[in-house]
Amino acid sequence: MVFVTVFLDLVGFGIVIPLLPLYAQRFGAGPVAAAWLLSIYSLMQFLFAPWWGRLSDRVGRRPVLLVGIAGAALSYLAFGMAGSLTWLFVARAANGLMGANIGVAQAYIADVTPPEDRAKGMGMIGAAFGLGFIFGPAIGGFLSRWGPAAPFLGAAALAAANFVLAWYRLPESLPAEVRGALPPRHAGLRARLATLADAPGRLRGLYATTFAVTMGIAGMEATLALWAGRRWGLGFESVGYGFAMVGLVAAAAQGLMVGPLVKRIGERRSGLLGLALVAAGMVLIPLAPSLPLVVLAAAVFALGQAATTPSVMAMISHQGGVADQGRILAASQSLSALARVLGPWMAGAAFAYVGIAAPYAGGAALAGIALLILALSVREIRVVR
Numbered sequence: 001m002v003f004v005t006v007f008l009d010l011v012g013f014g015i016v017i018p019l020l021p022l023y024a025q026r027f028g029a030g031p032v033a034a035a036w037l038l039s040i041y042s043l044m045q046f047l048f049a050p051w052w053g054r055l056s057d058r059v060g061r062r063p064v065l066l067v068g069i070a071g072a073a074l075s076y077l078a079f080g081m082a083g084s085l086t087w088l089f090v091a092r093a094a095n096g097l098m099g100a101n102i103g104v105a106q107a108y109i110a111d112v113t114p115p116e117d118r119a120k121g122m123g124m125i126g127a128a129f130g131l132g133f134i135f136g137p138a139i140g141g142f143l144s145r146w147g148p149a150a151p152f153l154g155a156a157a158l159a160a161a162n163f164v165l166a167w168y169r170l171p172e173s174l175p176a177e178v179r180g181a182l183p184p185r186h187a188g189l190r191a192r193l194a195t196l197a198d199a200p201g202r203l204r205g206l207y208a209t210t211f212a213v214t215m216g217i218a219g220m221e222a223t224l225a226l227w228a229g230r231r232w233g234l235g236f237e238s239v240g241y242g243f244a245m246v247g248l249v250a251a252a253a254q255g256l257m258v259g260p261l262v263k264r265i266g267e268r269r270s271g272l273l274g275l276a277l278v279a280a281g282m283v284l285i286p287l288a289p290s291l292p293l294v295v296l297a298a299a300v301f302a303l304g305q306a307a308t309t310p311s312v313m314a315m316i317s318h319q320g321g322v323a324d325q326g327r328i329l330a331a332s333q334s335l336s337a338l339a340r341v342l343g344p345w346m347a348g349a350a351f352a353y354v355g356i357a358a359p360y361a362g363g364a365a366l367a368g369i370a371l372l373i374l375a376l377s378v379r380e381i382r383v384v385r
Contacts, residue, residue: 014136
């Protein structure tokens with residue numbers, strides 16, 4: 001059921017993202033304002049993801065997920081009814097705040113799966129992401145026939161339906177006795193930095209791996225449409241099909257490949273293989289001499305991303321017991337959000353001032369750094385129960 005909940009949430013997210021910059025132009029937003037409008041979502045995730053995770057450790061996963069879904073519905077409604085750019089920023093910030101509980105969904109999976117099946121469970125969350133980004137943009141484009149606000153109102157309706165479904169069908173995953181045994185802890189920035197500083201070397205290595213590769217991927221994704229237009233003259237529709245293809249490959253791989261791969265070679269080796277494929281895909285995309293080879297390179301990248309994310313998230317989840325998984329996974333989600341704030345800014349500057357292939361070279365370098373960190377700092381996986 002948590003898969004359905006996350007999937008519907010990500011479909012709504014996918015409806016909004018491709019159309020948001022165009023929608024913002026109706027309110028006088030230029031490129032800089034549009035970039036801030038996109039980034040504020042990830043910034044809010046960075047600020048609030050650990051707080052949501054710790055709250056879910058105290059009150060349970062279900063109420064936190066329900067609040068997030070309800071807040072998303074209201075923020076999408078605000079998008080559709082916005083009358084100014086300021087209101088769009090407020091709605092986007094609220095959307096990011098309520099979207100900061102993906103780490104809670106990951107903790108939910110960790111609650112209900114044994115350690116040996118953890119990567120497969122995380123892969124299903126990754127598949128929900130991929131499927132959301134396949135169906136969402138297509139639904140948004142279809143709804144735009146009824147006006148620029150229609151996709152946002154449709155996303156609001158979908159989130160409201162998701163709330164009703166989760167209210168009746170999503171059970172609690174964290175036992176009450178575990179919640180009651182947890183001491184109160186402040187989840188502010190100072191406490192978060194202290195948690196990161198006190199983390200053992202293995203966990204810090206996993207956090208650094210996630211941060212580096214996410215920053216590279218976010219920068220690549222932020223400039224892909226610009227690169228496709230400059231290099232191949234592709235328009236929005238063709239780029240949309242390209243994103244859908246990447247999402248389809250990633251979803252299929254995470255749903256079908258990750259579990260057998262981890263059972264065969266282990267989470268650490270799966271993560272290393274995935275990072276190598278991510279780096280290779282980023283190198284090959286700008287070097288490809290034809291569009292079919294670009295598609296093949298993008299598929300290599302998607303396979304690598306599919307193998308990396310659930311494997312690394314499973315390894316992170318192993319570093320804490322049941323009572324700490326929400327906090328540990330949400331902290332990882334927060335770092336990933338910060339990477340998604342910084343990555344597009346750095347890639348945009350590289351695209352503008354260095355060259356259109358620079359974001360891919362930088363992304364490949366970051367994936368290579370992540371691979372080295374994982375290889376050197378995580379020699380074995382120790383499961384904390």
